[in-house]
Amino acid sequence: MRRLTARVLGIALAVTLAATTAIAATAKFDFYDRGPYQAGVPRPAEVLGYAPGTFHTTWGNMERYLDALVHARPERVRRESIGRSVEARERTLFIVSSPGNLARLEQIREANGAIADPRGRDAATIDKLVRETPVTVWLNYSMHGDESASFEAMMQVAYQLVAGDGADTKALLEHAVVLINPAHNPDGHERFVTWVNANGQGDPERWALEQQRSQPWGIYGRFTHYRFDPNRDALAMSQPESQQSSRAIRRWRPQVFVDHHGQTPSFFFPPTSEPTNWTLPHADYKRWVETFGRANGAAFDRYGWLYLVRDVFDFHAAGYWDVWPTLMGAIGMTYETDGGGNLALRRDDGTVVTMLDGMERHFVASLTTLETAVAHREERLRDAARFARESCAPPAGARGYVLDPGDDPLRAAALAENLIHAGVEVRWVRNAFSVKAARPIWSDAASRPAPKEGRGLDRTGNPEAPRAEVARAFPRGAFVVDAAQPGGRVARALIEFDRSVDSAFARRELEKYERNLRRGKNTPEEDYDFYDITSWCLPATYGVPAYALREAPPAGVLLAEPDPNAPDEATETLSDSAAVGMPFSARVSRAGPLVMRAVSGAIALDLRGRVEGGAAGSAYVWSSATDGAARLALRLLQEDFRIATATRPLRAGGRDWPRGSFIARVERNPATLHERIAALARDCGVTVAALDSAYPDEGDTGIGSYSVASLKRPQIAILVDGPGSQDAYGWAWFLFERRLGVRFTALPAERLAGALEKYNVVIVPDGNGGALARAVRDVDALKGWIERGGTLVCLDDAAEYPTLKSVGLSSAKVVGVKVKKDDKGDDDAPADSARAESERRPQYVPGTTFWATLDPMHWLAYGYRDARIPVMLQGSTMLTRSRDGANALVFDRTPLTVTGWTWPETERRLAGGAFAIDEPTGGGHVVMIGGPVLFRGFWRNTERLLTNAVLYGPSLP
């Protein structure tokens, strides 16, 4: 450290000078003017060895600093572990309050719990708690790991609260419990800081190597280990970090929650822009963010700092870490600073903003928020109590919900688990029951039973009037949610179609749309105000039939939350499995919640699979109809067992099996099959039938028939780097490693041609078609590989790649793209001054759900029982049908929209087109799926399209 001092000071000086010239301050900012401070409590620079804002702090050094604070003044601090990140960094809450409050911390936590869940308590008890309990404020830092000023500012805030002996700081700690989460996304932050420290010199130029936007493909610190956007995952709660945070927030029930970010032109704090999530009490929410916003504004005005409010950042989707805590009763707020992510950055007017600037703003906003929370302590707690009371009262709409386990109870259990991680109480009902009025949440009026093999094809129960209520009987094993509960608003926000976009907002967007269509081609379009997706109804994304009830659902068994920090019965360490050769033991995969426990601890629901009928003499057979089935087949293939599939409905063991069902023939496999299939069936949650005869009791298709085809072991490469989308890659990584337990190679696009022969499946998770064409330089090598049997799978925007003339791998086109002589590098909408609809790309679809019709004969559709399924589109890439290939999923019958925002043209542009195409090419396939089928880990029903491509593509014609 010492050898660096001269350089460090040099940077510090340059940074400070730049900051001074950039800001005409009315008051001079100083981190240390809120003293006096307790002697012996170290300031960050004393432990870290550099001045604030001159380097980025690594996880380990941050921990050293927080430990030093605890040692210096233990009477003001508690630390509490909340779990480990995927890369095993131990996450802890840093809890600061007065010694008196810390002495009764458990009592305060319990009071918060009672205020947030008043069931069984009288009003006088709650009123007493409201009067006597400090306000609990959660300060969340470093959500996006490359918005790094917040991580650095956190240490200054911690110092102020631990060391400050001024009357103001003491008053804060007397009336508030401060929960500091030092880093929501430690793994992403660590990737970023390692890279930026190695390159940073404080150069503000936008094109400099060290700028945040220059992060290499594999670094991008915004995302988690699995490259999920953590600030969208409060909806799916798919990542361990999200589950841990959710659990800790529910353990502490803060009344104020602030999530710190940073990539704006000036500081943003609420009030937010529209839309506002429909399940919230809007007037209360807006009053509170106005209160905090005005206080922050006054504090910033003191220094002459700029900020923005009511602009850009909405309060709509439940996946954000400001909306979700608010649904649970806090006032959740996003703060976004300018500065940070870079040591310095030149603004568009030539001035420079530094990381130090960002740290100062986060620091002031953090302390102002605490002061405001304390100033309004009783009012905030009283409102939180009222919010909770209203959440626990029967709501005006649906009184409860039922999730029908249908054909795949493991999938339904996964949805139940998602809801539980998001703070919703879910119960499991052992017995069948009936209700007089059930409204299908998602259902397809136009859906008709597919050909003969299907059972229970009508999953809506009411195909003629999809949203009307019907009397309905539910089978044993349904999951139910009582809407009158502390998590009732979360339940509505996640289960129902979103209703947040009101008519005034819609009218403004449509007016912009009309103006944009009239614009000349060189005139910039007006931006729309959709910040993120507009549909996320979880029963539809999971493909689980769900119903809203007018009456309270049956009681059932209250299910416990699985511990995100402890492996459960369903977790499997991959290195334990034979023939995989995985050199690390920390990687685990999990088919789903195979065992769900009651709150009492007893096993309520056991979904572990088994082999029925002992050791088979002839073959093992299992249905294709569940996610676990595909997982079991992939796992056995990965271990070099020989698996086959029935390309026609199969008759075996006295039962009918749908197309795509799997067969492991004893004669074709080593003797280890018996033991291995028993173990894997259990862990995949699959019921396997052991057969002792190949003779079909009727029909022409038995396990030895012509139409039973051998499956090749998928050897999978996923294209990374270059134009590939990092989060789309992350969703695929998470699916294969964590949910399927199947290995793949992350293959940089530039090395594709040289490595192709090692693989029979190449997946392109997303990416601009033209850019892919430039990155995959040797298209002839790719074509030759496909001819020899390779399966190329292109998802979402990458589905355009095969359609490019320079690539020539599909007879389909992208809607609105003019066929040009050479469309190599066709990144943009076609030049067309008339803006004729047919010659421009469709308007960007902001994450909307549509019905796609399946071709049940095609292997991409194996395992699905519905005639149509909901699929998501986000963007403006839509496919026409293929002339020469198979259109496995198409948009054929209007209305096409399930839920979410559409433009007047959207259904018109989509109608008649394809969602998924298979272009058989020589011995191989080009599979194009025009949407994000793995989107953020919660589109479970369309994951199967990708696993089908991987399972069947290399083997079936």
Ligand SMILES: [Zn+2]
């Ligand atoms: Zn951010």
